[in-house]
Amino acid sequence: MTRNMTLAAICVAGLAAPAAAQTELSLWYHGAGSANAEEALVNQLVEEFNASQSDWQVVIETFPQLAYNDAVGAAALAGELPDILDVDGPVMPNWAWAGYMQPLGIDEATLEDYLPGTIGRWNGEVYSVGLWDAAVAMTTRRSTLEAYGIRVPTLDAPWTGDEFTEALMTIRDSGDFEYPLDLGMAWRGEWYPYAFSPLLQSFGGDIIDRSTYQSAEGVLNGDAAIAFGEWWQMLFQENLAPGTSQDAADRDAGLLNGTYAISWNGNWAALPVVEAFGDDALFLPAPDFGNGSVIGGASWQFGVSATSENPDGARAFIEFALQDRWFSAFSDGTGLIPPTASAAADTANYAAGGALEVFYGLSEAQALVRPVTPGYIVQALIFENALADIANGADVLDALDAAVDEIGADIEANDGYGH
Numbered sequence: 001m002t003r004n005m006t007l008a009a010i011c012v013a014g015l016a017a018p019a020a021a022q023t024e025l026s027l028w029y030h031g032a033g034s035a036n037a038e039e040a041l042v043n044q045l046v047e048e049f050n051a052s053q054s055d056w057q058v059v060i061e062t063f064p065q066l067a068y069n070d071a072v073g074a075a076a077l078a079g080e081l082p083d084i085l086d087v088d089g090p091v092m093p094n095w096a097w098a099g100y101m102q103p104l105g106i107d108e109a110t111l112e113d114y115l116p117g118t119i120g121r122w123n124g125e126v127y128s129v130g131l132w133d134a135a136v137a138m139t140t141r142r143s144t145l146e147a148y149g150i151r152v153p154t155l156d157a158p159w160t161g162d163e164f165t166e167a168l169m170t171i172r173d174s175g176d177f178e179y180p181l182d183l184g185m186a187w188r189g190e191w192y193p194y195a196f197s198p199l200l201q202s203f204g205g206d207i208i209d210r211s212t213y214q215s216a217e218g219v220l221n222g223d224a225a226i227a228f229g230e231w232w233q234m235l236f237q238e239n240l241a242p243g244t245s246q247d248a249a250d251r252d253a254g255l256l257n258g259t260y261a262i263s264w265n266g267n268w269a270a271l272p273v274v275e276a277f278g279d280d281a282l283f284l285p286a287p288d289f290g291n292g293s294v295i296g297g298a299s300w301q302f303g304v305s306a307t308s309e310n311p312d313g314a315r316a317f318i319e320f321a322l323q324d325r326w327f328s329a330f331s332d333g334t335g336l337i338p339p340t341a342s343a344a345a346d347t348a349n350y351a352a353g354g355a356l357e358v359f360y361g362l363s364e365a366q367a368l369v370r371p372v373t374p375g376y377i378v379q380a381l382i383f384e385n386a387l388a389d390i391a392n393g394a395d396v397l398d399a400l401d402a403a404v405d406e407i408g409a410d411i412e413a414n415d416g417y418g419h
Helices: 002-016 037-052 065-078 089-097 142-147 161-174 191-203 223-237 248-253 267-280 311-321 324-334 357-366 376-391 396-413
Strands: 023-029 056-062 084-088 119-122 125-129 136-141 179-182 260-266 281-284 295-297 300-305 367-369
Touching: 023 037, 023 065, 023 311, 037 056, 037 311, 037 324, 056 311, 065 084, 084 089, 084 311, 089 119, 089 125, 089 300, 089 376, 136 142, 136 267, 136 295, 136 357, 142 267, 142 281, 161 179, 161 223, 161 260, 191 223, 191 295, 191 376, 223 376, 223 396, 260 267, 267 281, 281 357, 295 357, 300 311, 357 367, 376 396
Parallel strands: 023 056, 023 084, 179 260, 295 367
Antiparallel strands: 084 300, 119 125, 125 300, 136 260, 136 281
């Protein structure tokens, strides 16, 4: 009797025992206060992951984008990094080198069909993966080009550098626009290396020598870079593009209201162009200045912090996010490019015949990630300042030589950044 009661008590106790508590995982995200579709989708992703399994509970903390990187750096110094980090693709090598992040540890075979800009690699290992990418294009109207007898370029046959410059001069001389080209000079920071270093690369130069990542000598101040710098300065001297004093409102609306004929802008700004111009809207590849038509690649990505005590859980969350349904949802919500062709086919704008389909092709064929080095975050600022100085009339060679010297001094001060 006593034995039977004891067994019964054990069974009842077992049935009544609460389920094991989920282990909490912290996630930091850079979009606080944006109140846009991206932030809403990130929150939805977290909610669905938490509901999909019983082991892990992701708790999200959001930061304003302008303060986010500083917050991560301060947390790293204090030993208080979250489990899951949101990281801008070109910044990731610095965080990996500095010990903020660890290799992701997922099966790379699952990433074979991803756009190259969505995969963050450092020292031969994958550290981060993005749910979207971004691309830029020469945005204009077919009727504008036709009015001045300008050829419509294609992915296979982009404008040559000379052809592009002549087209700008033809439009300028018409007097129909305030400027023929809008480069987005009102935007500073990451826009400069993202949008403008591909033009330098098409000339044959670069921000840094990627064979060693130890010097910018010869690539940022060699013959190709000087030719780029002279062309860049000419744009402003010849009134082909507004300079560094461009009004931000003109940047946002200048193409739509007829202030500018052509705008160098991203797919995130493309839908208003389609809505305004319909079938007359064109999104064209970058000109080829002799070394191919190049655009930037890589956007925000997810990775695991180096100090996470639960890397398996952090990895499980990221793997949950790497589904076509999420890629399509983020694309439909934000206008950004899904990482896979299969996800693109299930979106409103990137499916065959979609309004933004061209951007997937541009990203797939022409995107080049920014220099994959921890020193990039310093090199980007130096490059930005040099281009702004040249646009404002500084001697081209002096500005480029000074940039090369600054980059070299920073690399030396950081013992080569681990290359």
